[in-house]
Amino acid sequence: MTRLPELPAEPRHIRGGAGGVAPADPPPPWHRQKVKIPKRVWGSRHYSHGAVAFHAQVTALAQRSDGCTAGVSTLARFMGTSKRTAERYLSELAEPGPDGVPELVTVRRTGPDGDGDTALRRTRPAGRGAHFAYVPVLAAKTLRPSPFVLYCAITYATATGTPVTAAELADVLGVTERSARRLVDELEAAGWITVHRRAGAHGRHAYEVHDHPLRPVLEQPGRPDTDGGSGPDTIGGSLAIKEDAGLTDESTTQVGGAFRRRRGDRKWGPAPVDTHGNHAPATFLRTPRPPYDGPPLTLSPRVWAVLAPVRDLLPAVSPYLVRRIAREIGRQLDTGIWPDDIRDQLHRMRAWTPTEELTDPGRWLIGAVLPVRSRCGRTGCHWGYLAYTGTPCKACAEVDADRHRGAHPPHTEARPYACSTCSWASPTPLPLQRCAACRTA
Numbered sequence: 001m002t003r004l005p006e007l008p009a010e011p012r013h014i015r016g017g018a019g020g021v022a023p024a025d026p027p028p029p030w031h032r033q034k035v036k037i038p039k040r041v042w043g044s045r046h047y048s049h050g051a052v053a054f055h056a057q058v059t060a061l062a063q064r065s066d067g068c069t070a071g072v073s074t075l076a077r078f079m080g081t082s083k084r085t086a087e088r089y090l091s092e093l094a095e096p097g098p099d100g101v102p103e104l105v106t107v108r109r110t111g112p113d114g115d116g117d118t119a120l121r122r123t124r125p126a127g128r129g130a131h132f133a134y135v136p137v138l139a140a141k142t143l144r145p146s147p148f149v150l151y152c153a154i155t156y157a158t159a160t161g162t163p164v165t166a167a168e169l170a171d172v173l174g175v176t177e178r179s180a181r182r183l184v185d186e187l188e189a190a191g192w193i194t195v196h197r198r199a200g201a202h203g204r205h206a207y208e209v210h211d212h213p214l215r216p217v218l219e220q221p222g223r224p225d226t227d228g229g230s231g232p233d234t235i236g237g238s239l240a241i242k243e244d245a246g247l248t249d250e251s252t253t254q255v256g257g258a259f260r261r262r263r264g265d266r267k268w269g270p271a272p273v274d275t276h277g278n279h280a281p282a283t284f285l286r287t288p289r290p291p292y293d294g295p296p297l298t299l300s301p302r303v304w305a306v307l308a309p310v311r312d313l314l315p316a317v318s319p320y321l322v323r324r325i326a327r328e329i330g331r332q333l334d335t336g337i338w339p340d341d342i343r344d345q346l347h348r349m350r351a352w353t354p355t356e357e358l359t360d361p362g363r364w365l366i367g368a369v370l371p372v373r374s375r376c377g378r379t380g381c382h383w384g385y386l387a388y389t390g391t392p393c394k395a396c397a398e399v400d401a402d403r404h405r406g407a408h409p410p411h412t413e414a415r416p417y418a419c420s421t422c423s424w425a426s427p428t429p430l431p432l433q434r435c436a437a438c439r440t441a
Helices: 049-062 072-079 083-094 137-142 145-160 166-173 177-190 301-306 308-316 319-334 339-352 361-369 394-406 436-440
Strands: 034-038 104-110 116-123 132-136 193-196 206-209
Touching: 034 049, 049 072, 049 083, 049 116, 049 137, 049 145, 072 083, 072 137, 083 104, 132 137, 132 145, 137 145, 145 166, 145 177, 145 206, 166 177, 177 193, 301 308, 301 319, 301 339, 308 339, 308 361, 319 339, 319 361, 339 361
Parallel strands: none
Antiparallel strands: 034 132, 104 116, 193 206
């Protein structure tokens, strides 16, 4: 029997991973550092989103034993912005806040040798009982300012167990609801949050916040910062002060950056002519816009049922006003007003208004009929009359009576002049023999 030669034993690896590969460098300590950002900073809309991110960075550096001694250039490099942008955000934090106290305090220092040293900066603490968001510093460094403020809001809402909507998040950020939804999608795509669609209370989204992104954050090359100027300058300046001939056509580039109507030598064109009394050719006249030949305007069945009492007025209304009327009716229906209430008030107002006074039916519908206006504040009252019955509203009558009584002082003195309407006595003659309240009533 033939014996196979024995294989040498596998060498013992005492360092590194498989195959002798050295282990990866551990992340810096600030990757797991978290700071408290008061709600008065990120939730009051008094500070810009970039200032909130710089507040987190300065707060993190202030936790060191020697405090935050980084210069403006260092802070700008940490946050990936220009020096001018960093100075603007730091100045914004150093200004008095809504309560009159600044969020950033800067202490100028001088070394023992008399030379100036970097300033010592510290942020205003959250304080006992104050609301705050406990967020990682890595989020302030890797996220854009607007998503970072949204991350602070969602972190606070998750910690306090408060269900939030996109409209509430948009109000915190000072943006539209659509922009807030787009920022939420950006945070979810970056792995900082997980959105559970319609899993919260009353069909709201439930948010799960992560201290680190679920997927690795790749190091991206520094993007040109244009906050301080029109060019990608690291000190916030403007680079494009002259036109680059290599990027344009030298044969068509005008001197001075603008087009001249005539050349200075006047050798290229004919002599000027007298055009007085001449008419422009037909080709230069503005052609009329062709009439609209698209599909006709259609109304939904629920809006068409509400407009039944005034259908005879709709042909005289422009399509633009018909669309506005339809949107107003749809808005009132969406807020919970019954269709019968709107239809009854249209029928009642149509019966009370003479036909000869309806010179502009569209403006009459959109301005005098559809808006629900009531002095007493009751939903069933419209212009001082109750729905369905059309009887006068007693609450509105009482409001008018109180207003009329409060406009006159008590009749306690005998004075020679009196109002011809309410008999109120006055020590001086009254214009038109009526008091001011009766003249304005």
